Amino acid sequence: MKFTHRSGEARQHPEISALIPWYVNGTLDEREAQRVEAHLALCAMCREDLAQERYVYRGMNSAPFVEHIPAASLKRLQAQLDGAEAAPPAVSAANGRPAAEPARRALPWQGWMAASVALMAVALGLVAADRWLPYRARVQPDYYTVTAPIPRPPNEVIRAVFSPHITLVEMQAILDEAQLRIVSGPTEAGVYSLAADSHRPVNESLALLRGHAQVRFAESTVPGAGDP
Amino acid sequence: MTMAAKNSTKGRDSELLVAVAGGDRQALAELYLGYHRRLARFLSRFTPRYENVEEIINDTFMVVWQSAKDFRNASQVSTWVIGIAYRTALKSLRRQKNHAAARSLDEYPEQTVDPALETEVQDWLTRGLNRLPIEQRLTLELAYHMGHSLEEIAAITECPVGTVKARMFHAREKLRLSLPALGGGGFDVTARNQ
Numbered sequence: 547m548k549f550t551h552r553s554g555e556a557r558q559h560p561e562i563s564a565l566i567p568w569y570v571n572g573t574l575d576e577r578e579a580q581r582v583e584a585h586l587a588l589c590a591m592c593r594e595d596l597a598q599e600r601y602v603y604r605g606m607n608s609a610p611f612v613e614h615i616p617a618a619s620l621k622r623l624q625a626q627l628d629g630a631e632a633a634p635p636a637v638s639a640a641n642g643r644p645a646a647e648p649a650r651r652a653l654p655w656q657g658w659m660a661a662s663v664a665l666m667a668v669a670l671g672l673v674a675a676d677r678w679l680p681y682r683a684r685v686q687p688d689y690y691t692v693t694a695p696i697p698r699p700p701n702e703v704i705r706a707v708f709s710p711h712i713t714l715v716e717m718q719a720i721l722d723e724a725q726l727r728i729v730s731g732p733t734e735a736g737v738y739s740l741a742a743d744s745h746r747p748v749n750e751s752l753a754l755l756r757g758h759a760q761v762r763f764a765e766s767t768v769p770g771a772g773d774p
Numbered sequence: 775m776t777m778a779a780k781n782s783t784k785g786r787d788s789e790l791l792v793a794v795a796g797g798d799r800q801a802l803a804e805l806y807l808g809y810h811r812r813l814a815r816f817l818s819r820f821t822p823r824y825e826n827v828e829e830i831i832n833d834t835f836m837v838v839w840q841s842a843k844d845f846r847n848a849s850q851v852s853t854w855v856i857g858i859a860y861r862t863a864l865k866s867l868r869r870q871k872n873h874a875a876a877r878s879l880d881e882y883p884e885q886t887v888d889p890a891l892e893t894e895v896q897d898w899l900t901r902g903l904n905r906l907p908i909e910q911r912l913t914l915e916l917a918y919h920m921g922h923s924l925e926e927i928a929a930i931t932e933c934p935v936g937t938v939k940a941r942m943f944h945a946r947e948k949l950r951l952s953l954p955a956l957g958g959g960g961f962d963v964t965a966r967n968q
Binding site: 571574 | 839
């Protein structure tokens with residue numbers, strides 16, 4: 547740093563140095579940009595800082611980033627909005643701040659209704675147990691694992707298991723986004739067989755499925771089109 | 775993006791927000807699609823998991839939908855939307871009690887790495903960014919990737935300008951130590967200052 551011929555520059559140094567990132571991203575107004583440039587001409591340290599910041603700026607803007615197709619997310623938001631429109635607003639008016647979730651208020655008749663539902667469930671359970679237990683004693687367990695060799699549809703490319711809480715709208719949105727359709731399923735284990743709806747590579751569709759929280763499991767059944 | 779294009783985008787954003795305030799779901803969808811990539815990129819600095827990113831984006835647009843009528847043009851629409859996303863993400867992070875969900879190097883999905891782009895410097899930069907406290911990391915992201923001014927970042931993060939400068943100062947200092955080519959003092963200004 548050489549400020550011998552302009553002592554005021556030394557006092558300006560911290561202030562100008564702090565502006566360098568915004569000089570790099572081009573958002574300083576003209577007057578501030580000129581101040582920075584005038585200081586840079588005299589300050590080797592700030593010139594070095596500038597070089598570093600430009601380096602970081604370029605690095606951050608060339609960093610790889612996985613692109614996500616927003617269609618499924620948007621459909622999910624629209625489904626949320628459909629649900630929310632019937633409910634009271636959960637947002638405070640000021641400044642778009644998310645507000646605390648409104649407390650649920652129990653209505654007087656809800657307790658009686660819950661009690662009667664529980665009573666009916668117990669009664670039905672007793673009837674079902676009476677019929678099911680003798681049956682179970684006669685029949686061998688009939689199940690298979692997800693990875694067991696079972697007959698599959700010829701056009702199946704992916705097998706997937708979705709969250710038990712997924713709605714049909716959400717599932718369809720995910721399948722649309724991944725350009726897949728259901729050809730069979732769900733099995734007892736909840737496995738769907740999916741076929742390709744387009745010429746999109748299977749591994750891309752697989753990656754999209756795996757990117758969704760609502761997809762619990764997804765694997766390719768096409769040899770060589772498995773994990774990336 | 776040219777200045778004219780930026781102004782055109784700002785104007786369109788304002789029109790869309792007015793329509794959203796009037797209950798226009800199509801306008802909300804257009805706004806959502808226009809911001810999704812930017813927000814996903816920004817929020818991926820909070821969490822590497824896309825489902826978390828998506829949840830924060832959707833929560834953000836729920837707030838946009840419900841609060842659009844309260845927007846008074848005190849800031850740009852983009853500043854407002856990104857500010858909501860910033861606060862929603864911080865809230866989500868706090869809900870997880872700690873920053874365990876914040877990005878760590880081990881959590882990088884392999885498919886994000888393009889061998890052609892993944893240089894040694896890129897790797898240093900990524901490591902350096904991930905070592906920064908979340909507020910410093912996001913200040914850099916807002917300035918360098920999203921191109922926001924100092925004042926806009928102050929508005930988005932609801933901090934004084936001085937705080938934003940201080941976060942940026944500390945971020946730069948720590949990054950300097952993470953980038954051996956720069957931190958060693960032998961950095962060639964003329965070669966990179968183009």
